[in-house]
Amino acid sequence: MRRHILISALLVASATAGTAVADTRFLAFDARDRTTQALTRGVTLEVERGLFGAVSVRNLFSSTSRGSARFTRGGPDGVRRALPAGASESGVYAIVMEGDGRGLARALCPGADETWLVIGRVKAGRPMTMQAVGRWSDGQYRHCVQLNYDYRGEWATQTGAGPARDAPAAYGPG
Numbered sequence: 606m607r608r609h610i611l612i613s614a615l616l617v618a619s620a621t622a623g624t625a626v627a628d629t630r631f632l633a634f635d636a637r638d639r640t641t642q643a644l645t646r647g648v649t650l651e652v653e654r655g656l657f658g659a660v661s662v663r664n665l666f667s668s669t670s671r672g673s674a675r676f677t678r679g680g681p682d683g684v685r686r687a688l689p690a691g692a693s694e695s696g697v698y699a700i701v702m703e704g705d706g707r708g709l710a711r712a713l714c715p716g717a718d719e720t721w722l723v724i725g726r727v728k729a730g731r732p733m734t735m736q737a738v739g740r741w742s743d744g745q746y747r748h749c750v751q752l753n754y755d756y757r758g759e760w761a762t763q764t765g766a767g768p769a770r771d772a773p774a775a776y777g778p779g
Contacts, residue, residue, distance in 0.1 A: 629653050633668055634733055634754035641752045644712055649760065652727055660727045662698055665709070668757075674706035680721045683746035687738045692751075694725040694736050714739030714749035730756055 633649045636642035647668030653661045666673045676698035684697050700710045700720045710720035717739025725734045733756070737749040 629663070630729070631666075631760035632727065632729055633757040633760065635668070635757045637732065637753040637755045640750060641754065644750065645709075645752060647757065648754065650727060662696065662724060662727060667705075672705040672708065674709045675701040675703070676722070677701060681740075681746075683740070684721045684723060684738045687746040687748045688723060688736050689748055689751070692723070692736055694723045694734055696724040696727075698722050698724060710739075713737035713752075714747075717741055717747075717749070720749070729759055732756060 630652050631649050632652060633647065635647045636645060645667070649666040649668055650662050651664040651666070653663055655661065661678060662676055664673055664675050678696075678698055680697040680699050685695070688694070698721060700706045700713075700722060702710060702719075710717070713722075714720045714737055719740045721738050723736040723738060727733055733754045735752040735754075737752065738746055739749050740746050
């Protein structure tokens with residue numbers, strides 16, 4: 606009986622700790638090279654950090670305009686197989702083809718029916734690399750482009766605030 610009470614107490618404590626430790630952050634990145642700058646310039650990622658430090662990307666916001674795209678985690682094995690030799694990125698995210706997501710997918714993989722981003726480790730203070738992979742109407746997965754970013758900073762947001770609503774404050778005065 607005590608064992609069941611102890612297990613129940615541990616489950617409740619871990620669930621409570623999980624909600625207390627998990628948080629949402631907005632990390633901004635600047636384009637590191639000409640290709641990345643031509644396609645996206647800078648981006649801000651809305652990331653959710655879980656209980657044990659795992660990071661999941663939820664949304665992408667353009668740092669230079671009002672565009673944004675939502676992501677869903679996961680994708681077919683063909684996405685990772687299409688990466689170039691030596692690519693170490695492993696987090697697969699499908700670009701949701703609604704609103705600005707459709708434009709982002711078309712810019713990264715022109716002509717593809719579906720587009721995924723394979724993202725390296727997202728961490729404050731560190732550069733980040735994304736690989737865009739598309740699936741064409743013939744069923745083939747092809748690598749489209751590698752995007753390289755340098756870390757710029759973290760948004761200081763209020764509860765319920767986000768980059769799309771308070772962009773000028775995010776990068777400081779003028």
